[in-house]
Amino acid sequence: MPRPSCALGRAWQGPLLKEYNFSILSDTTLQVSSGTLFVISLLNSQTSVHQYVMDVEADQPDFEQLQQGLTLATTQLAKLRNMPVFNMAARLDTMQQNMEARLDAVQQNMAAVQQNMATMQQNMATMLQNMNRNHEQLVEVFLRSELNNIARVRNAKVSDALTQLEPLRDLHNNPIQGFPRTPRGITQMNEEQMNQLLNALGLAMEGTLMEKQDRFRHYIGLSILA
Numbered sequence: 247m248p249r250p251s252c253a254l255g256r257a258w259q260g261p262l263l264k265e266y267n268f269s270i271l272s273d274t275t276l277q278v279s280s281g282t283l284f285v286i287s288l289l290n291s292q293t294s295v296h297q298y299v300m301d302v303e304a305d306q307p308d309f310e311q312l313q314q315g316l317t318l319a320t321t322q323l324a325k326l327r328n329m330p331v332f333n334m335a336a337r338l339d340t341m342q343q344n345m346e347a348r349l350d351a352v353q354q355n356m357a358a359v360q361q362n363m364a365t366m367q368q369n370m371a372t373m374l375q376n377m378n379r380n381h382e383q384l385v386e387v388f389l390r391s392e393l394n395n396i397a398r399v400r401n402a403k404v405s406d407a408l409t410q411l412e413p414l415r416d417l418h419n420n421p422i423q424g425f426p427r428t429p430r431g432i433t434q435m436n437e438e439q440m441n442q443l444l445n446a447l448g449l450a451m452e453g454t455l456m457e458k459q460d461r462f463r464h465y466i467g468l469s470i471l472a
Contacts, residue, residue, distance in 0.1 A: 390419040398467030404429060405470065414466055416446040429468055432459055 397412035404411065406429075413425035424442060426432045435443075440458040444451045449461060463471070 386419050390415045390417075393419075401467040402469060404468060407433075407470070411466065411468070414447065417448055422446045429463075429470060432463060432468075433471075435459070 394414045397414050400412040408428050408430060410427055411425070411429065411431075413421050416422050422443065423446070424439060426435065437455045437458070440455060440462065441451045443462055444458060447462075447465060449465060451458065453461070463469075
């Protein structure tokens with residue numbers, strides 16, 4: 247005899263106890279009583295009632311134990327990270343992070359060193375320019391001093407008021423404008439002209455006109471008074 251289908255569309259697999267046949271027109275129904283399942287099947291206007299035994303005495307699942315087992319499994323699975331393989335992966339990840347941090351630090355240090363080197367090069371270039379400028383100034387001062395010494399030697403040989411004087415150089419190593427041609431020309435200069443000469447030579451401009459003239463004569467090497 248074929249197994250009837252229940253309302254949920256699944257065949258009952260229990261043993262058949264009794265069969266009742268009668269004619270009714272109704273939908274399929276299920277009734278469970280005292281471990282007995284009654285299945286009423288409507289087929290070609292012939293209704294058959296099959297009585298099956300439900301195995302209610304079989305072992306049923308203990309959901310509390312099942313929950314405890316799942317909790318225990320979850321706890322133990324969480325401990326897998328403590329195993330050497332998982333721990334090694336974590337250590338490798340930490341080592342990689344440390345290496346990346348050190349690499350970043352090295353790159354930052356290299357950038358700082360390069361910046362310092364660039365600053366040093368710039369400072370050295372500035373120092374070199376200053377040295378060149380100072381060298382040029384020293385050469386200019388030395389040349390001016392030599393030319394003025396030569397002029398003083400020549401002026402020291404002047405023995406009269408009409409002998410031509412050798413002009414000296416100013417602080418910029420240029421011939422002094424308005425330099426007197428002869429010793430008598432010094433005596434004929436006014437105070438403004440004398441101040442211009444003294445200023446060009448870097449000399450003091452204090453005192454009377456005669457004091458300024460004497461200061462000028464002494465500086466240019468002239469020993470006579472016109």
